[in-house]
Amino acid sequence: MSKINLTVQRKAVYDVIQEANDHPTASEVIDRLRGKGFNFAYGTVYNSLRYLKDAGMIHELKLGEAISRYDARTEEHQHIVCTRCGKVDEVLQELPKNWLSDVAKETKYKVEHAQVVLEGVCEACASQTS
Secondary structure, eight states: OOOOOOOHHHHHHHHHHHHOSSOOBHHHHHHHHHHTTOOOOHHHHHHHHHHHHHTTSSEEEOOSSSSOEEESOOSSOEEEEETTTOOEEEEOOOOOTTHHHHHHHHHOOOOOOOOOEEEEOOHHHHHSOO
């Protein structure tokens, strides 16, 4: 395993993602860095996100949106997205044991990774009257 090289910029980006509980986009990471007094170039932030992802320190989430979101929680878990407000939460329930092998049998794919994205209406949106 290669040594992880956390520059000041990478550490700042990592800290923002680790402190977040909302799976921020790159733009939101930039805004939060500015709020902490950092003024890194966009390219620096995007390169830092790619480095942290490649180093296995964060996950890049593609949740059916055009933009990526970032998560510092790297153990296996799934996500649920509110179809009204776009809020993203973690789902810590394990996938059924035979599900991946059943999918492999059905599709003839060698399944390497599963990322399940559930959709629904969050508690806050559900409690609002239409």
